[in-house]
Amino acid sequence: MQPLYQARDRIEAQLLRDFLDRHSIETLVFGDYLSGAVGELPADIYPTLWLINDADLERARALLMRFQSETGSRHAAAPWACPVCGEEVQGDFDLCWNCGQGRPGRQ
Numbered sequence: 001m002q003p004l005y006q007a008r009d010r011i012e013a014q015l016l017r018d019f020l021d022r023h024s025i026e027t028l029v030f031g032d033y034l035s036g037a038v039g040e041l042p043a044d045i046y047p048t049l050w051l052i053n054d055a056d057l058e059r060a061r062a063l064l065m066r067f068q069s070e071t072g073s074r075h076a077a078a079p080w081a082c083p084v085c086g087e088e089v090q091g092d093f094d095l096c097w098n099c100g101q102g103r104p105g106r107q
């Protein structure tokens with residue numbers, strides 16, 4: 001399993017999940033169950049889509065870009081390098097998916 005995308009909210013997560021499902025890519029959404037208790041949690045916890053099959057990663061990323069351009073819901077954000085582990089993180093993520101470090105310069 002691999003993290004694919006951090007959604008703005010559970011609706012976007014569900015839309016993307018349906019979109020990928022139509023292309024035979026299975027995903028799970030983690031985090032949306034937290035919505036009910038959001039007042040007690042850091043505001044930067046968003047639903048995250050995880051790929052069930054790692055082999056789908058390249059195709060899923062291509063579909064994700066198509067999804068984003070079709071929905072116009074996101075502007076392309078530049079990737080950033082994690083200051084802790086050096087992993088390159090997609091601009092859509094505010095947390096390093098390798099070690100969980102937050103994006104530098106953001107509160």
Ligand SMILES: [Zn+2]
Pocket residue numbers: 082083084085086087096097098099100101
């Ligand atoms: Zn990291």
